[in-house]
Amino acid sequence: MLQLAEIFYSIQGEGTWTGTPAVFVRLAGCNLACDFCDTDYSMKFVASVESVVAMVREAGNDCPMVVLTGGEPLAQAQAVDLIAALRRDGRRVHVESNGTIFAELPDDVWLCVSPKERVDPRMAQRADEAKLIVDQRVPEEHLPLFATKPTILLQPEGNKPANVAIALDYAKAHPERFRLSLQTHKFIGAQ
Numbered sequence: 186m187l188q189l190a191e192i193f194y195s196i197q198g199e200g201t202w203t204g205t206p207a208v209f210v211r212l213a214g215c216n217l218a219c220d221f222c223d224t225d226y227s228m229k230f231v232a233s234v235e236s237v238v239a240m241v242r243e244a245g246n247d248c249p250m251v252v253l254t255g256g257e258p259l260a261q262a263q264a265v266d267l268i269a270a271l272r273r274d275g276r277r278v279h280v281e282s283n284g285t286i287f288a289e290l291p292d293d294v295w296l297c298v299s300p301k302e303r304v305d306p307r308m309a310q311r312a313d314e315a316k317l318i319v320d321q322r323v324p325e326e327h328l329p330l331f332a333t334k335p336t337i338l339l340q341p342e343g344n345k346p347a348n349v350a351i352a353l354d355y356a357k358a359h360p361e362r363f364r365l366s367l368q369t370h371k372f373i374g375a376q
């Protein structure tokens with residue numbers, strides 16, 4: 186059984202896929218405890234893989250995009266079974282991970298790694314998208330892990346103006362590689 190916090194239909198507010206409708210599956214629990222974490226990933230219910238696939242369909246009908254997030258979605262071993270089942274159901278699966286837990290993912294799974302600490306280099310290498318959280322500074326210590334990535338997203342923590350200014354200045358100083366990523370869903374009151 187999977188431990189879950191919530192399942193809801195909204196839009197992807199962050200990163201490369203900003204603005205794209207998606208069903209979000211927030212798995213409960215995280216293996217880290219970041220100071221700035223503002224996500225309630227506490228367990229609200231448990232469900233089988235098949236039940237989660239059905240709930241995704243109930244929430245978003247035929248919406249092709251499903252985002253597994255957390256917490257840390259890969260902290261639950263059954264997450265890989267859920268990914269397989271969602272793909273069989275015709276979904277395009279995205280995984281938002283802190284990159285600390287290695288998992289073999291099919292090539293068509295979009296992996297966003299947002300590093301906080303001790304990233305597994307294999308996950309950094311596998312990442313389709315690297316998203317660095319800017320909290321009073323750009324965490325440059327993570328950049329060597331993503332040396333082969335042509336684009337790095339800088340996301341100001343909490344959309345706070347001071348963090349936005351730091352991220353914006355950094356992107357403008359390194360325009361060939363860095364992009365600003367805002368939590369746009371918060372501007373429109375979306376979940």
Ligand code: SF4
Pocket residue numbers: 215216217218219221222223224226255256257283301
């Ligand atoms: S890794 Fe993400 S979900 Fe986990 S504590 Fe840190 S910010 Fe929160």
